Amino acid sequence: MKKENRFLMETKFKEIIGVIGAGTMGAGIAQVAAQSGHRVVLSDTNPQQLQFAQAQIEKSLGRLVEKGKITTEKSNEIVNNLNYTTQLSEHSEASLVIEAIVENLAIKHQVFQQLEQAVSPKCILASNTSSLSIASIGACLADPSRFLGIHFFNPATLMPLVEVIPGVATAVQHIEQIEQLITAWNKSVVVCKDTPGFIVNRVARPFYGEALRIYEEGMADFATIDWAMTHIGGFRMGPFTLMDFIGNDINYTVTETVFAAFYFDPRFKPSFTQKRHMEAGFLGKKTNRGFYNYADPSNIQAPTEDYELGKQIFERILVLLINEAADAVFMQVASAQAIDLAMTKGVNYPKGLLAWADELGSDWVLERLEMLFAEYGEDRYRPNPLLRKMARNQSKFIL
Numbered sequence: 001m002k003k004e005n006r007f008l009m010e011t012k013f014k015e016i017i018g019v020i021g022a023g024t025m026g027a028g029i030a031q032v033a034a035q036s037g038h039r040v041v042l043s044d045t046n047p048q049q050l051q052f053a054q055a056q057i058e059k060s061l062g063r064l065v066e067k068g069k070i071t072t073e074k075s076n077e078i079v080n081n082l083n084y085t086t087q088l089s090e091h092s093e094a095s096l097v098i099e100a101i102v103e104n105l106a107i108k109h110q111v112f113q114q115l116e117q118a119v120s121p122k123c124i125l126a127s128n129t130s131s132l133s134i135a136s137i138g139a140c141l142a143d144p145s146r147f148l149g150i151h152f153f154n155p156a157t158l159m160p161l162v163e164v165i166p167g168v169a170t171a172v173q174h175i176e177q178i179e180q181l182i183t184a185w186n187k188s189v190v191v192c193k194d195t196p197g198f199i200v201n202r203v204a205r206p207f208y209g210e211a212l213r214i215y216e217e218g219m220a221d222f223a224t225i226d227w228a229m230t231h232i233g234g235f236r237m238g239p240f241t242l243m244d245f246i247g248n249d250i251n252y253t254v255t256e257t258v259f260a261a262f263y264f265d266p267r268f269k270p271s272f273t274q275k276r277h278m279e280a281g282f283l284g285k286k287t288n289r290g291f292y293n294y295a296d297p298s299n300i301q302a303p304t305e306d307y308e309l310g311k312q313i314f315e316r317i318l319v320l321l322i323n324e325a326a327d328a329v330f331m332q333v334a335s336a337q338a339i340d341l342a343m344t345k346g347v348n349y350p351k352g353l354l355a356w357a358d359e360l361g362s363d364w365v366l367e368r369l370e371m372l373f374a375e376y377g378e379d380r381y382r383p384n385p386l387l388r389k390m391a392r393n394q395s396k397f398i399l
């Protein structure tokens with residue numbers, strides 16, 4: 001008989017979920033848990049941040065009521081389910097505590113060591129970290145077997161994907177419990193290995209990196225590359241529009257962190273163009289200027305709508321993305337299905353990259369990568385061994 005999930009059973013009794021850090025991510029995660037019927041304790045050392053988070057959550061619930069997505073009664077119930085505190089000790093009754101504080105290993109260690117003293121031995125502990133390893137955070141705990149990564153995307157209330165990342169020390173039963181719990185919160189869950197960037201932040205790198213490289217080579221300008229990816233590729237946003245939306249500071253830092261964490265594998269090499277934009281303060285939408293100048297939209301360059309050029313750009317970026325997805329399967333980061341789910345739900349790709357490879361044929365993808373590799377002689381274009389094998393055997397990633 002299938003084991004009953006402790007959280008699902010406890011949800012009926014409004015079991016408590018703790019969230020530490022009431023910033024962008026913590027507030028969103030707290031709202032998601034409260035909307036799923038849990039009592040939630042949201043803590044932060046900064047009382048103003050707690051007030052701000054409360055106001056943001058209540059505003060967001062108000063909008064859901066206005067749109068008819070939830071009733072006023074439901075909204076009141078969610079509001080009553082949320083408790084705000086500056087005291088870590090208030091997490092003592094929680095079954096799960098998710099940490100979403102500043103991305104700093106030493107500070108996370110301090111918080112988890114205190115937290116471990118405050119909670120029951122059965123309480124599962126998790127971090128929402130984007131770039132630190134789960135092993136490195138969990139190492140500070142007396143019992144790291146109850147620790148894992150639960151990585152939500154921004155905004156947590158809207159983004160349907162959650163990556164669940166067990167560390168080397170995590171007990172198997174906790175992975176299953178958390179998978180079931182987060183699925184019950186109406187999220188799509190993918191389980192992945194504790195490797196840099198997890199799935200999405202690793203596999204998506206060529207979407208930005210190769211677009212920047214194409215620009216740097218002078219093959220096309222920002223607008224033309226964006227046009228190729230949206231109009232020919234069917235992506236919702238072009239790479240430069242997306243980098244401006246994310247912020248060049250954030251996007252560059254993720255690339256630099258992933259590059260360093262992969263022992264400087266040239267596949268992940270950051271771009272000077274993006275670094276210079278960041279250094280100049282051209283961070284994107286938030287500073288009104290990034291790759292595009294939003295202060296003067298009349299100045300935004302029109303794309304060169306040359307279909308042949310657009311197709312070359314799109315195919316070059318796509319085959320690199322597929323190669324990265326194949327590498328993640330090859331290195332057992334996650335299953336092919338999980339990787340496709342992650343890229344469609346986490347970054348809204350129009351198709352799963354591996355289903356796309358199946359549709360185009362691995363031999364077609366391989367041929368293009370080999371042409372790039374022969375032309376440039378650079379490791380960033382080196383075809384993955386799994387892709388070679390798939391092409392040789394004419395097999396498919398998604399069965």
Ligand SMILES: NC(=O)c1ccc[n+]([C@@H]2O[C@H](COP(=O)([O-])OP(=O)(O)OC[C@H]3O[C@@H](n4cnc5c(N)ncnc54)[C@H](O)[C@@H]3O)[C@@H](O)[C@H]2O)c1
Pocket residue numbers: 020021022023024025026043044045046049099100101102103107111128129130131151152153154
């Ligand atoms: N912002 C994103 O897009 C995003 C996406 C996924 C994951 N993450 C990860 O989530 C975590 C939080 O990111 P964020 O963007 O929400 O940060 P944020 O800066 O918006 O919020 C961090 C909050 O933590 C609080 N804090 C700092 N030290 C604390 C402590 N010792 N105890 C309690 N509270 C403390 C701060 O007061 C602040 O309110 C990071 O690990 C980040 O890598 C961020």
